[in-house]
Amino acid sequence: MAENAGADRRLEADKLETFATSVLEQAGLNSDYAAIVADSLVDANLRGIDTHGVVRLDPYVERLEKRGMNRDPNPTVADHGEATAIVDADNGPGQVATRRAIEAAIERANTAGAAFIGVRRSNHFGTASYYTNYAAEQGYIGIAMTHAGPNVTPFGGSDPYFGTNPIAFAFPYDDFPVSLDMATSETAKGSVILAQEEGEKIPPEWAIDEEGEPITDPAQFHALRPMSGPKGYGLALVVDAFCGLLLDTVYGKDVPTMYDDMTEPEGLGHFVGAIDVEAFSNLDSFINRFDSMAANLKRMDTTGDFDDILLPGEPEARKKTRRLEDGIPIGEGVWETLTELGEDYGVSQIE
Numbered sequence: 001m002a003e004n005a006g007a008d009r010r011l012e013a014d015k016l017e018t019f020a021t022s023v024l025e026q027a028g029l030n031s032d033y034a035a036i037v038a039d040s041l042v043d044a045n046l047r048g049i050d051t052h053g054v055v056r057l058d059p060y061v062e063r064l065e066k067r068g069m070n071r072d073p074n075p076t077v078a079d080h081g082e083a084t085a086i087v088d089a090d091n092g093p094g095q096v097a098t099r100r101a102i103e104a105a106i107e108r109a110n111t112a113g114a115a116f117i118g119v120r121r122s123n124h125f126g127t128a129s130y131y132t133n134y135a136a137e138q139g140y141i142g143i144a145m146t147h148a149g150p151n152v153t154p155f156g157g158s159d160p161y162f163g164t165n166p167i168a169f170a171f172p173y174d175d176f177p178v179s180l181d182m183a184t185s186e187t188a189k190g191s192v193i194l195a196q197e198e199g200e201k202i203p204p205e206w207a208i209d210e211e212g213e214p215i216t217d218p219a220q221f222h223a224l225r226p227m228s229g230p231k232g233y234g235l236a237l238v239v240d241a242f243c244g245l246l247l248d249t250v251y252g253k254d255v256p257t258m259y260d261d262m263t264e265p266e267g268l269g270h271f272v273g274a275i276d277v278e279a280f281s282n283l284d285s286f287i288n289r290f291d292s293m294a295a296n297l298k299r300m301d302t303t304g305d306f307d308d309i310l311l312p313g314e315p316e317a318r319k320k321t322r323r324l325e326d327g328i329p330i331g332e333g334v335w336e337t338l339t340e341l342g343e344d345y346g347v348s349q350i351e
Helices: 013-026 031-046 054-065 093-111 129-137 188-197 229-246 283-298 314-326 332-345
Strands: 010-012 076-081 084-088 114-121 140-146 167-171 178-182 268-276 328-330
Touching: 010 013, 013 031, 013 332, 031 054, 031 093, 031 129, 031 314, 031 328, 054 188, 054 332, 076 129, 084 093, 093 114, 093 140, 093 268, 114 178, 114 188, 129 140, 129 178, 129 268, 129 332, 140 229, 167 229, 188 332, 229 268, 328 332
Parallel strands: 084 114
Antiparallel strands: 010 328, 076 084, 114 268, 140 167, 140 268, 167 178
């Protein structure tokens, strides 16, 4: 459930972003930072990742109100080597510190060939592909990952221990970044949240109840299942090893969720990297080889209901093109929440 497919209401991206920025500003967030957070949310909506779009605006605002998120942070970068650094997020929005981190990674990769940056003392950072796509658009290979609060069972377990722990990669390409952004669970927790917000059922393979039984009612949620059993479990552990163990932050079941105590910072760790394509190959030549690979894939016969073989990131790029033209679909539940936020903070209607 990555899209509000049944939503009749459509909003222009620019208006939605202006609205989200204004709400965040009125909630006390520094204006420059509010624009970054709003951009990340609407970018997710444009690419059809509605689970990480403006549906997240309400909990962000609540966390700002209750001072669990610093309204005017001062993220700082401390070098730990020629190609490594740590960003202290100062308990601000994850988007602010991680955007700074990927910029720092690109700066260092420009001379070192590749660079990796850790982020500490952070909060929820939105979609991992927001940062990897940024790197790819600059001609770099982007890598990003984060741990999250315990929502996913380990393989063979019945209680949550790891988070959805997403990991993303993006590569420079002609019209759009070739982008893989995946939770290490069967789906993102946001998919369950969105389904509950819109009064919809979920597929039984997504999650279990407290008895360990599959559910279709999101209100019965106890834990998500790991993607592909032991493979997803292993990847979730790897992500937490980077973002928790390596960065000396919380890990495993001690990682808070964004819906836990809103008066306390989440203290999350994120890990990003940038690889300069030119350190290994000519950028134009690299993209040309990607074109050749894509052509080979698209010449293949398809099966079932598939009309075309798409590159990772291509469905999102196509959706972004359509939504920029037709507007972003907003479900009734999300619309009601946005309307309430506008009324609470004196921000005029989006439409």
